[in-house]
Every structure is written in C-alpha cells, then in structure tokens.
Amino acid sequence: MTTKPALCDGPWMATSAPSSHPTDAESDSPPLGQLLVRSAVGLRDRTAVQALVEEELLLARDHVRKALVTQQDGITACRWEGMAGHLYTLGLDEGERAFLGLMLSIVGVQQSHLAAVEYLDERRLKIVLQAMIRLAGNDQIAIGTRM
Incomplete structure (x- = not known):
C-alpha cells in the first residue's frame, strides 16, 4: 500500500515506495519519496525527483532504486548520473525508459527529445x-481532462 504524506514546504507531495516488511527503525524513518524530495537541490532536481515520486511504480522497483x-553521510x-549510465540496462519498457529519460533531461544530465512523450501512458504524460x-x-x- 502506498501512502502520500504532505510535506511542510510547499505544494510538493511525497510518496513512499512499497516495502515488504519494515523493521522498527524503518517504520520510524520518513518514506523514501519524502527523503528524496527533501534532499533535492535546486528547481530542476526537485522537479525531477517529485515527478519520479509521483510516478511511484519505477521507484518501487529494486533495480531502479539501486x-x-x-545514501551518503546520512542523506x-x-x-x-548513475541512472543515465544504466537507463538501457534495467530492462525497462519504452514508456518507462521515456519517462526516466525525460527526468534525466530535466535534471540536465542527458538530452531527451520531447517526442519521447509518444511512449508515455496518460498517467505518466500528466506527471511530465x-x-x-x-x-x-x-x-x-491546470492539467486535466478535456470537456
């Protein structure tokens, strides 16, 4: 089950990746998504992190998280940059790869063509x-359904 706790610093929402059996120490710590949003530096990084957290499914995969x-110095x-090097070795489908490629482009570590949106489903397109x-x-x- 995924929870969506609100952050205190603005309109950003954080989502935790599902985990199998949290230990006592893990249950006291903030969800992964919240930690990632808090550690994001600058608008581009924060925007890409938030989109990844909102997407939920990719961050829930062990190989994507790895x-x-x-985690360095407790952060x-x-x-x-590591994701850019692994983007084509993670076994992702076109939509997943397109989404991550666009996030890498937002951060500025890789270029991705906007035409990649053709591989996104409606949910991921809205997030992008x-x-x-x-x-x-x-x-x-506002982004929503047309009438």
Missing part, C-alpha cells in the same frame, strides 16, 4: 506535463 538512489538522494509547468515556475496552469 541504480538511482544513494538519501537521487544520483541521476506537471513537471514542466513546475520547472517553468507557473502554478496557474
């Missing part, structure tokens, strides 16, 4: 569009 998440953070709006510094544009 390629992306690092859990995304290591985007919201990330682009956040990156532009605009919170007035």
Whole structure:
C-alpha cells in the first residue's frame, strides 16, 4: 500500500515506495519519496525527483532504486548520473525508459527529445506535463481532462 504524506514546504507531495516488511527503525524513518524530495537541490532536481515520486511504480522497483538512489553521510538522494549510465540496462519498457529519460533531461544530465512523450501512458504524460509547468515556475496552469 502506498501512502502520500504532505510535506511542510510547499505544494510538493511525497510518496513512499512499497516495502515488504519494515523493521522498527524503518517504520520510524520518513518514506523514501519524502527523503528524496527533501534532499533535492535546486528547481530542476526537485522537479525531477517529485515527478519520479509521483510516478511511484519505477521507484518501487529494486533495480531502479539501486541504480538511482544513494545514501551518503546520512542523506538519501537521487544520483541521476548513475541512472543515465544504466537507463538501457534495467530492462525497462519504452514508456518507462521515456519517462526516466525525460527526468534525466530535466535534471540536465542527458538530452531527451520531447517526442519521447509518444511512449508515455496518460498517467505518466500528466506527471511530465506537471513537471514542466513546475520547472517553468507557473502554478496557474491546470492539467486535466478535456470537456
């Protein structure tokens, strides 16, 4: 089951990756998504991290977490450069790879063509569009279903 606790510093929401049996120490610590958002430095990193946390499914995969998440000096953070090197070796489908490629592009460690959105499902497309709006510094544009 996934929870979505609100963060104290703005409109960002964090989501935890599902874990099998949390230990007592793990149950006292914040969810992984919240740790990653807190450690994000700068707008680009924070935007990409938040989109990844909102997407949920990729961060829930062990092999993606191992390629992306690092802990150093007690800080859990995304290591985007490491993900760029593993993007094509993780066994991801086109949509998953396109989503991560666009996040890498937001952070600035890799270039991805916007045409990659053709491989995104509706849910991931919405997340990417919201990330682009956040990156532009605009919170007035709503993304939703057309009437």
